[in-house]
Amino acid sequence: MRLLFHVQHFLGVGHHRRAEALTRALVAAGHTVTVASGGAPVPGEDWGGARVVHLPPARVEAADFRTLRHLDGTPVDDTWREDRKQKLLALFGDVAPDILLLEGFPFARRQLQFELLPLLEAAKAQPRPPLVATSLRDIIVFNKPPKRHEEVLDLVNRFIDLVLIHGDPALVPLERSFATADRIPAAKKAYTGFVAPVPPSTPNRIASVVVSVGGGAVGKALLWTALHSRPFTRFADQPWLLVGGAMMSEAAIAALRDAAPEGMSVERFRPDFRAVLAGADLSISMAGYNTALDILQTGVRSVLIPFAEGGETEQALRAQLFAEAGRAVTVDQAGLTPDLLGASVNRAADLPPVTLDLALDGARRTVEILTAREAAR
Structure with missing residues (x-):
């Protein structure tokens, strides 16, 4: 054929x-x-x-x-x-x-x-x-x-x-x-x-909190807000990983690395990303299709900040559905601040485990x- x-x-x-x-x-x-x-x-x-x-x-x-x-x-x-x-x-x-x-x-x-x-x-x-x-x-x-x-x-x-x-x-x-x-x-x-990839066979626990922005074409502001939110969370003394994505510029990655405090790593890409996510306590991300599947497959608690520029509504609806199912805490992109994100992280950390039976x-x-x-x- x-x-x-x-x-x-x-x-x-x-x-x-x-x-x-x-x-x-x-x-x-x-x-x-x-x-x-x-x-x-x-x-x-x-x-x-x-x-x-x-x-x-x-x-x-x-x-x-x-x-x-x-x-x-x-x-x-x-x-x-x-x-x-x-x-x-x-x-x-x-x-x-x-x-x-x-x-x-x-x-x-x-x-x-x-x-x-x-x-x-x-x-x-x-x-x-x-x-x-x-x-x-x-x-x-x-x-x-x-x-x-x-x-x-x-x-x-x-x-x-x-x-x-x-x-x-x-x-x-x-x-x-x-x-x-x-x-x-x-x-x-x-x-x-x-359309989900094969789930990771073994979790890789290198970070307690993983922050990701998909491919990285957008999301730089979220990474910076997450970087500054750490002191407001119960994970302030735990290792964090920020993943910039394949499309993020070298300059943006370098700036984040320079600003990251001790205990916070910044990487462009992790070939074992889903294994790292499976080993984490919490995920902070947008709400794109592939990111949502990673969260579903790994079972990690999550904070979702849906992309909403240019009249986009897809991620907002997906985040809403995840929140209604008890799988995430959602925060609007507009007006996001480090203390608000930190409070959302603490709420998400208390979510009970929920498994969704989906194809x-x-x-x-x-x-x-x-x-x-x-x-x-």
Whole structure:
């Protein structure tokens, strides 16, 4: 089975990591996967041996998700858009996929309509069109007017054969973030469970408190607030670890290291991060998809500070669900201070242990669902 997977990370790397995990599972099952990657290369990425074709890269800024930019921050123009569209269409023709897998569209990635709509038209025009699927995380950002809902539903009806939802409806059904999801035919929807990595076999206790910010494209302010919050917590005399992330600048990491007091370490990346988290007493982090799965798998008590810039609502809802389930204490990003964070850490330390029975084998299930759907055509 030949599969073309269109992947685009704009700011953080959560989408990218999930796409890597899905691709590795597909390759391991014997399928031929080509990844069309539209973002900057991510340090440590692992596609499992799939062919990766890099499109001209683009990104956005935290406060402006609408404007596509070159990696140097300058806005892209129509010439760039046309060039990238033609490169993607040529790749589609070269691969001739049995399955075309998109990341989020049309629920997200509206900035990429200039290339994705022509791609979908090209797919539909084939003598034997590929199965077209879209890959969604558990929660999407869609605080849009009714007109936009209708636009998305129309595109799903016209072009999408399968909506893969990488979550568990027992925690959050798609309707919580996309109110008209019930109008998508049941035959077009499939919950895969969360796309989680294999849990760590042995905890690595090197820190009592672990502070992390995902890929590090945002979150520098949280790390600084956490650094200064230590004296306000019951863990003031315990070792802390701050993890900056693969996308954080060297200068930002160096500044944190220079300011860190004795007993507090600062690292860019830990290959054994989840084992370190499993050995910790408490986690301080944002509430991205992969971070939330790390917390679920390791069982660590947590304080969640959801990212909320640029109209983002995804992390706030996820943090709310974790708090309602007794798995975290949440604090708003706005107005966060060291003493407020310290008080939240102390409250989280008293949370009773809670285990959520959720499906965490989303990569395997995605492969099974796609394989069965393609075979049934």
